[in-house]
Amino acid sequence: MIKVIPNKKNIGAEIVCDLRKLSKQDLTRLKSALYKYGVIFFKNQNLTSSIYLKFAKNFGKLANYPRLKGLSKKYPQITVVQRKKTDKGPSFGEQFHTDSIYTKKPPRFTMLLSKLVPKKGIANTEFCSQYLAYKQLPLNIKNKLKKIKASYSSEGPISITTKERVKEKGKKIKELKSTHKVLKKINENYAIYCSPGHFIDFKPNFKNKSKLKKFLFSHQIKKKFQYSMPWEKNQLAIWDNRSMLHQATPFKGNRLMHRITIH
Numbered sequence: 001m002i003k004v005i006p007n008k009k010n011i012g013a014e015i016v017c018d019l020r021k022l023s024k025q026d027l028t029r030l031k032s033a034l035y036k037y038g039v040i041f042f043k044n045q046n047l048t049s050s051i052y053l054k055f056a057k058n059f060g061k062l063a064n065y066p067r068l069k070g071l072s073k074k075y076p077q078i079t080v081v082q083r084k085k086t087d088k089g090p091s092f093g094e095q096f097h098t099d100s101i102y103t104k105k106p107p108r109f110t111m112l113l114s115k116l117v118p119k120k121g122i123a124n125t126e127f128c129s130q131y132l133a134y135k136q137l138p139l140n141i142k143n144k145l146k147k148i149k150a151s152y153s154s155e156g157p158i159s160i161t162t163k164e165r166v167k168e169k170g171k172k173i174k175e176l177k178s179t180h181k182v183l184k185k186i187n188e189n190y191a192i193y194c195s196p197g198h199f200i201d202f203k204p205n206f207k208n209k210s211k212l213k214k215f216l217f218s219h220q221i222k223k224k225f226q227y228s229m230p231w232e233k234n235q236l237a238i239w240d241n242r243s244m245l246h247q248a249t250p251f252k253g254n255r256l257m258h259r260i261t262i263h
């Protein structure tokens with residue numbers, strides 16, 4: 001049996017269970033908690049890479065992420081997110097964003113399994129519920145957002161970490177671009193689906209674009225929609241990449257995460 005412990009404001013939930021021993025009913029409950037709370041996390045999960053992959057496959061087809069190095073030839077779909085004490089510049093993902101929104105088919109879910117973390121509370125991942133952000137929009141803005149799309153680029157505002165990696169390795173990574181509707185309907189609920197970290201422009205053209213952008217970007221990330229998740233070693237988190245924005249907190253220290261994205 002699994003135990004679901006929702007956070008305050010019902011943004012995110014801790015699930016108490018052993019991920020190596022899940023029944024079909026446990027998985028069903030776990031998936032509905034993921035939809036409901038946007039991000040779910042599990043402490044004390046010392047999983048091997050093959051069990052980690054097997055668990056991830058319960059949520060869909062595993063995605064390839066060519067912008068980060070695969071763990072090994074055997075596990076190319078597990079990518080390594082690492083920061084060393086001596087690293088300078090921003091961490092990977094240090095601005096609110098949706099993973100890979102610059103692709104035609106961005107992943108529905110992202111998973112991280114922590115292998116090495118600094119002191120608890122200094123390297124949190126922050127989440128922002130875009131269901132709640134949508135609900136609290138004025139009606140005229142809801143109607144406007146229903147009609148528009150936005151374009152995104154992998155070279156968007158957040159890409160400074162990519163530039164750092166290019167500088168280190170001297171290898172240029174190809175720019176990826178895509179356009180998506182600004183609202184997303186997931187199981188009857190609307191979420192704002194707009195990634196400030198990769199944003200280029202709204203489409204089509206309309207008056208007061210920059211005013212809407214300014215309003216939307218500050219509304220989306222209001223504190224009342226946020227949950228800041230602390231990490232401990234062997235913690236696994238999975239979030240719905242369509243309904244949650246997320247960002248890394250700036251920190252100094254050693255951290256190693258194994259990441260899987262899922263279509």
Ligand SMILES: [Fe+2]
Binds near residue numbers: 246
């Ligand atoms: Fe991310």
